[in-house]
Amino acid sequence: MSVQAEVDQPLIGQHNNDITAQTVSLWITPVSGLIFLAAFLIFPGFRPPMSPSMPADQVAAFFRDHTTSIRLSMIIFDICGVMLVPFFMLIVVQMKRMATPSHVFAYSYLSGVATGATLFAIADLFWLIAAFRPERSPNLVVLLNDMAWIVFTAPVGMLIAQNICLALAIYMDARPMPIFPKWVGHFNLVCAAVMTPAACAAVFRTGPLAWNGFVSFWLKISMFSLFVIVMFFMLRIAIKRQAFEEKGVA
Amino acid sequence: MTVISTPATPTKAVDAQKYRRPGKLDQWICFWSVPIFFTLFGLIFVALTRVMPPPSPNLTTTQVLYFFHHHALTIKIGFTMLMVVVGFASWTNGLVATHMKRMSVGSVWAYGYIAALAVGAIPGCIFAAFAFLTAVFRPDRNPHVMVLLYDMGLLMFIGSLGCFAAQYLIFALAILLDKNKIFPKWLAYVTIWQVVTEGLAAPVFIFKHGPFAWNGAISFWQGTAIFVFWQVCLLYLLHRAIKDQPLGEAVQDI
Amino acid sequence: MTLSTDASALSTAMPPENASVEDAQRPKDYLPGDFNMWVFVLGDMIIFAIYFIIFMVERTRDRTLFLASQQHLYQTIGLINTLVLLTSSWCMARAVRATRSGNSVQALRLVIGAAFCGIAFIAIKVVEWSLEIHHGYTLPRNDFFTFYFMLTGVHLFHVVMGLVILGVVVRELRNPDLRRVSMVEAGATYWHMVDLLWIVLFALIYVMR
Numbered sequence: 001m002s003v004q005a006e007v008d009q010p011l012i013g014q015h016n017n018d019i020t021a022q023t024v025s026l027w028i029t030p031v032s033g034l035i036f037l038a039a040f041l042i043f044p045g046f047r048p049p050m051s052p053s054m055p056a057d058q059v060a061a062f063f064r065d066h067t068t069s070i071r072l073s074m075i076i077f078d079i080c081g082v083m084l085v086p087f088f089m090l091i092v093v094q095m096k097r098m099a100t101p102s103h104v105f106a107y108s109y110l111s112g113v114a115t116g117a118t119l120f121a122i123a124d125l126f127w128l129i130a131a132f133r134p135e136r137s138p139n140l141v142v143l144l145n146d147m148a149w150i151v152f153t154a155p156v157g158m159l160i161a162q163n164i165c166l167a168l169a170i171y172m173d174a175r176p177m178p179i180f181p182k183w184v185g186h187f188n189l190v191c192a193a194v195m196t197p198a199a200c201a202a203v204f205r206t207g208p209l210a211w212n213g214f215v216s217f218w219l220k221i222s223m224f225s226l227f228v229i230v231m232f233f234m235l236r237i238a239i240k241r242q243a244f245e246e247k248g249v250a
Numbered sequence: 251m252t253v254i255s256t257p258a259t260p261t262k263a264v265d266a267q268k269y270r271r272p273g274k275l276d277q278w279i280c281f282w283s284v285p286i287f288f289t290l291f292g293l294i295f296v297a298l299t300r301v302m303p304p305p306s307p308n309l310t311t312t313q314v315l316y317f318f319h320h321h322a323l324t325i326k327i328g329f330t331m332l333m334v335v336v337g338f339a340s341w342t343n344g345l346v347a348t349h350m351k352r353m354s355v356g357s358v359w360a361y362g363y364i365a366a367l368a369v370g371a372i373p374g375c376i377f378a379a380f381a382f383l384t385a386v387f388r389p390d391r392n393p394h395v396m397v398l399l400y401d402m403g404l405l406m407f408i409g410s411l412g413c414f415a416a417q418y419l420i421f422a423l424a425i426l427l428d429k430n431k432i433f434p435k436w437l438a439y440v441t442i443w444q445v446v447t448e449g450l451a452a453p454v455f456i457f458k459h460g461p462f463a464w465n466g467a468i469s470f471w472q473g474t475a476i477f478v479f480w481q482v483c484l485l486y487l488l489h490r491a492i493k494d495q496p497l498g499e500a501v502q503d504i
Numbered sequence: 505m506t507l508s509t510d511a512s513a514l515s516t517a518m519p520p521e522n523a524s525v526e527d528a529q530r531p532k533d534y535l536p537g538d539f540n541m542w543v544f545v546l547g548d549m550i551i552f553a554i555y556f557i558i559f560m561v562e563r564t565r566d567r568t569l570f571l572a573s574q575q576h577l578y579q580t581i582g583l584i585n586t587l588v589l590l591t592s593s594w595c596m597a598r599a600v601r602a603t604r605s606g607n608s609v610q611a612l613r614l615v616i617g618a619a620f621c622g623i624a625f626i627a628i629k630v631v632e633w634s635l636e637i638h639h640g641y642t643l644p645r646n647d648f649f650t651f652y653f654m655l656t657g658v659h660l661f662h663v664v665m666g667l668v669i670l671g672v673v674v675r676e677l678r679n680p681d682l683r684r685v686s687m688v689e690a691g692a693t694y695w696h697m698v699d700l701l702w703i704v705l706f707a708l709i710y711v712m713r
Binding site: 052096099100101102103104105106107108109110111112114115116118119122137139140142143146147150151154155156157158159160161162165168169172173174175176196199200202203205 | 268269270271272273274275276277279280326329330331332333334335336337338340341343344345347348351360364365367368369371372376380383384387388391392395399501503
């Protein structure tokens, strides 16, 4: 018996570590969520979202008048913007636990996350560059502000591909007790559909599809937040179940 | 006592193996996404936004303004489509990486492949769209800024060399050293041409005309021809690799 | 050219008792090396041919500039490099014959010799480039020098790749379990291509009036 314990011991340790790492990653999510919320509320450009039809002088004046709060909020985004990556990697790890024919969706998801996170990191840098010298020619301030908003709002493709990936993986999971229930798959498809119209933010300057519009801004951000919240609870259940299963067998 | 000799297998692997859904449906879905999205990319970059074949780097400011004015609508349509479909490039990465993991060379290059392309997608594909979309978003911008965006978009699109050179090198090495014969060795050599092609595109940052400019015979046309050939080979061989993969094959996961 | 003589040398001069099992199983008119390497070599020659055609087209457009610029190249250094590569190819061809007759010690020595010639080629090329750059003839100077640096550069990259391939050949020759005639042949195929491309390149860029 003692020999067997020796054989099993390192593996059990490994599993516990795995569960610990996943749990820590999971709880990083609400913490970074709160930081995001704080930065979101500090950035004057989100309350309400800046209009794309603002003339150049006003945009330049905006950056001049709110330099401090823009810098503060965007530095927070700059530092914490990619802190959701552990959360997305949790999804990848759980996708790899699914009884799908192969891991192809997990790797596709990972690839999408890497690109998507970089895009978010670039967007806040543009705002920071604009706020660095607010005395710059208004033409250039508008340019930087436009690029920031377009990079921030329009490239929804990564999230769409990721959500479809995750949905398909959930549908194909053949475990008797699936990692995520089927409705999470449907939910992911809805997410993808709701976020798609935001791609038009680089084209429309007024209306619901403009980057300050209801669809491109409010609906997209709400949907993304809802996605994080739903997946948070689903992942929590999945990790708990994984810990239980592994303990049960050991 | 017999129990002792059997090493304990991680339970998660056991579960996933035991219940694993038979077939290759997920791989086929990813595979067929590749030709669909390449067609869309072709439509976007060639027919709509006129980034391929690229307009001349040697335009005057007025000509650049005319270019953006003349193609504004198609640039808007094309690049908005790109914003939606660009994510599916990650499916191709995932599929290639899945097969690289089946090779005898371990996972290091499979992960390297994903990482190199996940990075490369930004300067090499999406940023051209940002630059052009920003340009046509406000046609009344200062003309110098318009030229800046024109250069930024095209130089990033054609001149993003390193991410792809790294990806091709990784892929070629993996195929050459692999003993499981997932892909034939000649694909590795064809991939090495791609590395050379990336090197020959380096002078696009120097010249505004001639064969080494960003619309030049060597930097653009020959490079693109080799790329299309490579892509067709890859697609054909991926199809074969998926078809030949034994059902229920256990793939290393390290 | 060297390749065809190799192949004919095999059919006439190879003593059967020294032939390895691999050789014995081959038909008379087999392809030396391996198929994959031939795909690479033939494709690469097509790619280079297109570079050369584009070079010729540009040259006809601005003949005076190309001829005037050509005067600033070091024909002698180019010629020395041609001889270095030819020696190298000769070593490689003899290495193939030695391997086929089972004399792997000699083959190993010859392959290492070929590799040393390759290293010498790179060293001479670096000296030549530094001289050109020192005299102000850099890549953006004019169209001729762009072609000069890009084409010799791509060729040099092929030499470096060739050294890697020769390194693999040396490693396999050292180990009796890995030793394969086809591997040495594949290395030689590639190395002869590097030589051939250089000769064409030398003729077009350095010599042609």
